[in-house]
Amino acid sequence: MMVRHFLARALCLILVPIMIYTTCFQIHFIVLRNYTEAASSMSPEFQKTLNGNGLLDAKQDVIYGSKIRIGHVATNGGYLHSHDHTYPGGSNQQQITLYPFRDDNNFWIIEKSLENHNETVGNEYIMNQDIVRLRHVSTQRRLHSHNVRPVFSDKDYINEVSGYTWPDSNDNFRLDIMRGDSRNPDSSKRLMAIYTRFRLIHVNTGCALYSRPEKLPDWGFKQQQVFCIRDGMRPRSEWVIETNINDQLEDSPIVTYGQMGFFRKFIEINLRMWSSNSELTSSHPFDSRPSAWPFLKRGISFWGKDHAQVYLLGNPIVWYAGSISVALYFFVQTIICLLEKRSIRTPLQALQTKYHSDVGFLTLAWLLHYLPFFLMKRQLFLHHYLPALYFSILAFTATLDLITRRLRAQLRLGITAFVAILAIWFFIKFSPLVYGLQWSKETCEASKYGRKWDFDCKSVK
Numbered sequence: 001m002m003v004r005h006f007l008a009r010a011l012c013l014i015l016v017p018i019m020i021y022t023t024c025f026q027i028h029f030i031v032l033r034n035y036t037e038a039a040s041s042m043s044p045e046f047q048k049t050l051n052g053n054g055l056l057d058a059k060q061d062v063i064y065g066s067k068i069r070i071g072h073v074a075t076n077g078g079y080l081h082s083h084d085h086t087y088p089g090g091s092n093q094q095q096i097t098l099y100p101f102r103d104d105n106n107f108w109i110i111e112k113s114l115e116n117h118n119e120t121v122g123n124e125y126i127m128n129q130d131i132v133r134l135r136h137v138s139t140q141r142r143l144h145s146h147n148v149r150p151v152f153s154d155k156d157y158i159n160e161v162s163g164y165t166w167p168d169s170n171d172n173f174r175l176d177i178m179r180g181d182s183r184n185p186d187s188s189k190r191l192m193a194i195y196t197r198f199r200l201i202h203v204n205t206g207c208a209l210y211s212r213p214e215k216l217p218d219w220g221f222k223q224q225q226v227f228c229i230r231d232g233m234r235p236r237s238e239w240v241i242e243t244n245i246n247d248q249l250e251d252s253p254i255v256t257y258g259q260m261g262f263f264r265k266f267i268e269i270n271l272r273m274w275s276s277n278s279e280l281t282s283s284h285p286f287d288s289r290p291s292a293w294p295f296l297k298r299g300i301s302f303w304g305k306d307h308a309q310v311y312l313l314g315n316p317i318v319w320y321a322g323s324i325s326v327a328l329y330f331f332v333q334t335i336i337c338l339l340e341k342r343s344i345r346t347p348l349q350a351l352q353t354k355y356h357s358d359v360g361f362l363t364l365a366w367l368l369h370y371l372p373f374f375l376m377k378r379q380l381f382l383h384h385y386l387p388a389l390y391f392s393i394l395a396f397t398a399t400l401d402l403i404t405r406r407l408r409a410q411l412r413l414g415i416t417a418f419v420a421i422l423a424i425w426f427f428i429k430f431s432p433l434v435y436g437l438q439w440s441k442e443t444c445e446a447s448k449y450g451r452k453w454d455f456d457c458k459s460v461k
Contacts, residue, residue, distance in 0.1 A: 014368070025266050040100040041276070043076050044242055045260045046268055054102055058193035058244040059252040060184070062110065064124050067137065069106045069243035072098055072211050073197060074235040076272075077224040079106035079242070080143075082136045082163045088219050089151040094141050094163030098211050098224035107137040107243075113172045113203075123248055126191040128177040131203060136163055142171040145202045145209075145228040152216065152225060159207050159228040173200040173209065178238055183258075193244035194255045199237045202228050208237040213275070280378040286454075290373040293385035294323040294392075298452040300381050303436065304459060311433040311455040312382055314389070317423040322392030325399040329355075329363045355402055362395040 035050040047053045062068065070080040078100035086092050099106060112119060113131035126132060134143040141163035150160040164171065176199045180188030187195035200209040207228035215222045229237070246252065260268075286300040299313035332355070339345075369388035373380060400419070404412040429447065432439040433455060444457035 022266060025269070026262060029262065029265060037101065040078065041076055041272060043268060044071065045257045046265055048257045049260055049265065055257070056243060057254045057256045058242065059246050059249060060192050060195070060244075060255045061246070061249050061252040062126055062191040062193055062241060062244050063246060063249060064110060064112055064126065064132075065246070065248065066110050067107055067243075067245040068110055068193075068241045069102075070108065070134075070239050071242045072224075072236075073238040073240055074233075075211060075213050075224070077211055077213060079103075080108065080134075080226065080239070081106050081223065082139060082141065082143075083221075084139055085219075085221075087151050087160070087162065090160045091146065091148045091162055093144070093160075094139065095216075095220060096143065096161045096163060096226045097216065097220060098226055100224075105136075105138050108134040108143070109137060111135055114167055114169055115172075117167075126175060128175065128189055128191075130175050130191075131172050132175050132200075133171045133173070134200075139163060141165050142167070143173065143200075143209075144168065144171050145205060145207065146170045147205055150225075150227050152214075153227070157207075157230045159202070159205055161209065161226050161228050170202070170204055172203040174203055175199075176201055178234075183255075191241070192255070193241040194257060197238050197240055199234075200239065206230060208232060209239070210237045212236055277378050278376070282379065284379050284381075287379045287381055289380060290370065290385070292452075293370075293382060293388075294326070295320065296382075297450060298382070298454060300383065301455065304456060307459055308436045308438050309433065309456055309459070310436045313430060313433055313453065313455070314382070315423055315426050315430070316449065317419070317426050318393060319389070321396045321419070322389060325359070325396040326363050326366055326392050328399065329359050329395065333360075358398040359395050359402070362391050362398060366391040366395060 029049075033051050035047060035053040039047050039050055039053075044055060048055055072078065072080070075098075077098040079098065079102070081097050081099035081103065082094055083097075083105050085095050087095055110126065111117060111133045113133060116131075117133075136142070143161065144164035145159050145161045148160045149155070150158060175191060177188060177191070178197045178199060180186070180192070180197075181195035184192060184195055186192070190196075191198065201207070202209070205228065207230045209226070210229040210232050211224055211226045214225050216225055286298070288298055292298060296314050296316060296319045299311050301309060301311050303310040366388050369391060370385070373384055400416070404415055407415075427434075431437060432444075439460060441457055441460045444455070444460045448455075448457070
């Protein structure tokens with residue numbers, strides 16, 4: 001019975017936050033309905049649900065001579081882009097990147113291959129396996145690749161992609177259609193805007209046009225890398241035509257992205273949050289790992305000026321009491337388990353049901369809010385522990401209640417008052433760090449109880 005009761009509470013602990021979490025996103029989607037630049041990292045289907053998204057309906061049929069804007073499918077990193085700037089190394093030719101915003105430098109003209117460029121084009125559809133070239137509208141340079149290493153990699157299976165002025169066989173790419181859309185089965189046979197997902201395979205080297213989330217340095221304006229790779233991850237070499245401008249096919253049907261419901265938006269935005277967080281891998285002067293949080297090994301400096309500073313540091317009494325209570329739960333449960341195996345009865349077992357039900361439930365909640373951070377390789381800080389800290393504090397209060405249950409009321413009140421006064425005293429002691437107040441250098445140095453507490457006492461008067 002006790003186990004079933006515990007499992008029921010644990011199930012509630014998991015389901016109720018999920019329901020609250022999804023409800024918050026439902027409210028979020030209802031309230032935040034307008035497009036902003038922050039939405040550029042989301043899929044076009046997601047952007048289409050926002051007011052003022054700027055997504056234009058496209059003509060379905062893509063023919064030679066069409067003016068197109070090509071989006072990268074896997075990363076939502078933006079559109080195939082070029083500008084009048086060159087690489088600082090490699091071939092020193094014009095840069096090719098992904099740019100997340102709609103810009104005139106995202107437009108390309110799709111042309112026939114170099115060998116067939118003199119043929120009459122007419123209104124000719126672009127079929128699967130056709131050899132094509134892409135000419136950049138703004139600079140008139142063609143998408144180009146060759147057996148040259150890009151500036152950011154020396155791997156022999158990665159080739160540079162650039163913009164090249166003169167007609168060259170290295171401008172030729174084979175269009176491989178990967179899949180179409182059920183709304184028009186022909187989209188798996190010939191190129192169509194929105195519907196067709198395709199790859200561009202460089203004819204001379206066999207590599208595929210590719211992008212990944214990594215950004216170029218300042219010389220590349222922090223835009224996303226584009227290169228040509230052999231045997232790369234297939235999803236990251238897939239592209240889609242989002243905009244298709246063609247005056248020759250006036251009767252071409254207009255296509256747009258399909259509707260996206262709540263759960264698809266919910267899943268996408270959470271995956272995007274996870275991926276963007278995982279990209280924060282650079283070091284930070286005040287980052288810390290989860291193992292340092294329960295016993296407050298270091299804090300975070302937020303601000304410092306005029307001999308004052310704001311430094312995030314938890315109240316040691318509250319912090320340590322919560323962590324000790326959680327550790328005590330595991331210790332007590334281990335002892336009780338060992339005693340039960342030997343059929344030894346102790347007074348501890350009389351409180352087992354209550355202790356397991358109350359403190360065990362809160363400890364489980366602490367674990368659920370703490371352990372996932374060990375899976376993250378991104379920058380982490382002390383403030384990420386605050387949700388788990390909440391449950392450790394509740395575990396402390398439940399533990400204190402059970403320990404003092406059989407004491408006189410006055411004594412219980414006295415113990416509780418002592419803990420509260422001690423916590424308040426520590427809060428007052430460290431209030432200069434909370435409110436950015438000035439304090440003496442001697443007091444500041446004497447307050448560094450933790451060996452790694454690195455708030456700055458040198459700038460204190």
